[in-house]
Amino acid sequence: MLQINPDRLWQSLMDLARIGATEKGGVRRLTLTDTDRRGRDQFVAWCKEAGMTVEVDGIGNIFGRRAGTEVDALPVAMGSHLDSQPSGGKFDGAYGVMAGLEVVRTLNDADIRTRAPIEVAAWTNEEGSRFVPTLMGSGVFAGVFSLENALEAKDVDGISVREALASTGYAGKARPHQLGAYFEAHIEQGPVLEQTKTTIGVVLGALGQRWFDVLIAGQDSHAGPTPMETRKDALLAASRLVIEVNRIATTFPDYARGTVGFMQVKPNSRNVVPGEVRTTVDLRNAKDATLSSMVEELKRCVARIAADCRVEIDLKEVVYFPPSEFAADLVESVREGSKKFGYSHRDIVSGAAHDAVYMARIAPTAMVFVPCEGGISHNEIENARPEDIAAGCNVLLHAVLGCAGTA
């Protein structure tokens, strides 16, 4: 049974992690910095060593291409991103690109020709740490953002994406092209696989997200002289909101999640009843209809809390990101791959967005998750086990071969 080379894959990940390595064992490779340029150069060199042709498009996405036997077949692509968070880890993004490269290397070793061409993509600026929006490269490729707008985005020093592409030499000419399928391997960035001792997460899709800014206006007053029954305590209202958001997320179906992550209290003095709170709500769900029901329930709660606490609550939606459902046949091929290799596996929904989420809008898409230590990512201590990294790549190999067909 065809298998990838685990040591080579691990070694490539470790070699790549030396570019921008941090003292605590992490990676700092911000989009289109010179460090990112060195990571890209390394990837391009490896693609060419593996016999692939390399193209770069207008937003700097890199495509390594291994020809297929059928001239008109749409390419089967794998990929992820090479940029990192400011204090990022070795695996987030890099794994998906290196796994794609390892699949190609394995096909080369076994001298296997595929019917459809195979591509390995490295998408520009997935993290959004230097330039916003996040998922910029895959978003431009999928037509979610215009290339022109993306090129105008500036970092904190006023340097634009256009300038950064020019200075790193990654302002390419390739035009967006059609894909037959897209696969992305990624660390889970959550605790489920590790806690359930599961090797492979068969990703069904990604949660939709609806984000809200909340402003609660009460009346600040002295904690001593103000009787409880006349207070307009904005923090009491905010606290009830937090509890309701958690209740909604724990009672609604379809992978419901709800988070209040931000809170700012005014005047924020221990003996003053708070007169104003700014906070946020992040609701997620795998089904758009359920997500809408969660939002309706949130609005009912907000109205009730405002009345009960004698405060005004302004709830403003600031982000809507619909759920994405991956292609059933591709998801099934990931599941089958897991079975074939005897890996423990479970269906999972991605709570975070990935390049695959935008790719799903233009091509049949699926993802393969592997466990990461403690569910921790976006952190220098991000870690994954070599055997899990290898397992995810074997599943990827199986799924890609199934799609691309052998000659």
Add this chain to the structure above:
Amino acid sequence: MLQINPDRLWQSLMDLARIGATEKGGVRRLTLTDTDRRGRDQFVAWCKEAGMTVEVDGIGNIFGRRAGTEVDALPVAMGSHLDSQPSGGKFDGAYGVMAGLEVVRTLNDADIRTRAPIEVAAWTNEEGSRFVPTLMGSGVFAGVFSLENALEAKDVDGISVREALASTGYAGKARPHQLGAYFEAHIEQGPVLEQTKTTIGVVLGALGQRWFDVLIAGQDSHAGPTPMETRKDALLAASRLVIEVNRIATTFPDYARGTVGFMQVKPNSRNVVPGEVRTTVDLRNAKDATLSSMVEELKRCVARIAADCRVEIDLKEVVYFPPSEFAADLVESVREGSKKFGYSHRDIVSGAAHDAVYMARIAPTAMVFVPCEGGISHNEIENARPEDIAAGCNVLLHAVLGCAGTA
């Protein structure tokens, strides 16, 4: 029936408010600044005009004294403070001092001699805005703080109380002396009198206070990939704490109050489950035993929340200020005074501390509250109606005369 001169009292308050007047109609007269010195000088000049002798003690408390007919009788004192918050109002403190002065002026006009001497006290640094602790002058007078320690307190520029007293000329030599009784007129600084359309608050005492610092340690994690059931959400725990504190304060008897006024969330990012929250709890009650029961209930809630939310909660008591009960006969004389003048009145407990709270430890003490607009104080828009200001002073006159006796 003997009555004070409402116009003269109001005019004195307005004249005093010109010293340190702010653009928005408030007062900025920080303790022992040159502005405070000018306010003190004005008060001393008025005392002397009213025929009083003036003494200043080691912490700068000023005592205007009108002699009584009985040589050995302990003085009946009135007073409050002349210092203000950085953005303070015209009435907080100043009212109690000017009302005392007006009582003396009224006795002078009517040529009434009292058996016991009458004193009008202006206590140093009640607000604590420039030097801590608050209630410094009355605290030193009552033996709560040592004079030496108080003199060493420094402001943010490193200037000590000792230096500030010297530079303003208010480092006096008078020793603490015994008082036969102490009365303090003050704006309510709360909404009860205004909301119940009551002119006089007959103050039974002041709430005890127990303050806590709270540190909640959970685990921050991504809002997307982290299922609800594995979270260790410090803000969810903090929110439950806020709700329990409010429940305790609304269900316990004896003027129970409970406030969470401060909250700091980490990392405070909308799509990260909060891993740490620092917050505070302020519990108040008129009875020490009930206050203790509230604390016991708080501790039970904290233990339950910590277990439910899988977080650690550290609860540390940082302030304990026992309830004070004013002298029943003096309180009754305030009540009688209200009846005599036909003023609407109600029993009330002071939620905040006042100089009277420390005076109550060394002398029979009572307070007279009058309404303030919207219950607002410590603010430049602090306001009170002339007729209420006059009414409180008439009640003070009645109560003081009852204590001091006429010759």
